[in-house]
Amino acid sequence: MENHFEERYRAGDTPWDHGTPDHNLIDIVREYAIAPCRALDIGCGTGENVLWLAENGFEATGCDISATAVDLARRKAAGGGLTCTFVAADFLQDTITAAPFGFAMDRGCLHSVGGEDARARFAENVAAHLEPDGLWLTMAGNADEPKREVGPPQLTARELTAAVEPRFEILSLRSGCFGSDQPEPPRAWIGLMRRR
Numbered sequence: 001m002e003n004h005f006e007e008r009y010r011a012g013d014t015p016w017d018h019g020t021p022d023h024n025l026i027d028i029v030r031e032y033a034i035a036p037c038r039a040l041d042i043g044c045g046t047g048e049n050v051l052w053l054a055e056n057g058f059e060a061t062g063c064d065i066s067a068t069a070v071d072l073a074r075r076k077a078a079g080g081g082l083t084c085t086f087v088a089a090d091f092l093q094d095t096i097t098a099a100p101f102g103f104a105m106d107r108g109c110l111h112s113v114g115g116e117d118a119r120a121r122f123a124e125n126v127a128a129h130l131e132p133d134g135l136w137l138t139m140a141g142n143a144d145e146p147k148r149e150v151g152p153p154q155l156t157a158r159e160l161t162a163a164v165e166p167r168f169e170i171l172s173l174r175s176g177c178f179g180s181d182q183p184e185p186p187r188a189w190i191g192l193m194r195r196r
Contacts (some may be wrong), residue, residue, distance in 0.1 A: 003090075009045075009068040015150065015182075017045050021052035022107050022179035024190050028137050029056070032171075032192065037102030040129060042091050043109030047073025047084075054084040061085040061098045092121060099129040104136045107178070110163065111140040111153040119155075119163035127167040130195045136168060138191045142175055145187035152178070152186050160189055168193035 008014055028034070036057030041050045044062025046069050053060035054077070064070050067088040074086050087096060092113065104126055113122050126136050140160055141152035155163075161170065172192045177185040 003065050006066040006068060009066045016108055018181040021048045024139055024176060024179060025049050025105060028192055034103055034135060038098060039103040040096060040101040042104060042106040044073060045069050047076050047086060050084050051076060051080060051082055054082045063087045063089045063091060063096050065090050091125060096129060100131040101129055102131050102134050104130055107139045108152055110138050111155050123164045123167055127195050132195060134195045136193045139178060140189045142187040142189050144175060160191060164193055167196060169196055
């Protein structure tokens with residue numbers, strides 16, 4: 001994955017970072033009664049989802065390709081007195097040493113890797129970091145929405161399912177919106193999968 005995210009975090013050009021955990025994470029954890037376990041947030045940014053997981057009993061780890069984002073996340077955790085781990089890593093290249101995890105999530109990471117082969121490698125790496133039957137929540141830009149001038153990359157449902165099969169059983173795939181402070185949040189695919 002290109003590290004243009006480091007430049008964007010340094011410049012403060014992060015419209016996806018709205019300072020709160022994504023409501024889709026909260027909804028899915030509650031709806032599926034996902035019990036606290038070792039959890040990984042891939043592309044964690046400044047850590048809001050990791051902090052929410054830690055507050056709710058998960059042994060939470062976040063990784064991001066941007067060292068600046070990871071530093072900001074560590075400061076938030078220390079300021080809130082929360083115990084969680086943040087690692088600067090390129091998820092397509094690196095292994096996160098706390099693996100295996102019972103739950104993994106990404107909010108806008110899968111859709112940021114370019115091309116079918118890279119998305120399949122991303123899904124393969126998620127599976128490699130999960131316990132058998134581990135769960136993966138992905139939130140990806142939804143191509144059912146017309147392309148915005150500024151907004152996340154978009155995937156069709158077919159592109160998303162092609163990336164995750166055959167390594168995952170899709171438990172749920174629905175159309176929704178990213179958690180956002182924008183008046184009209186970008187549409188998203190909200191997918192929950194179980195490692196085969």
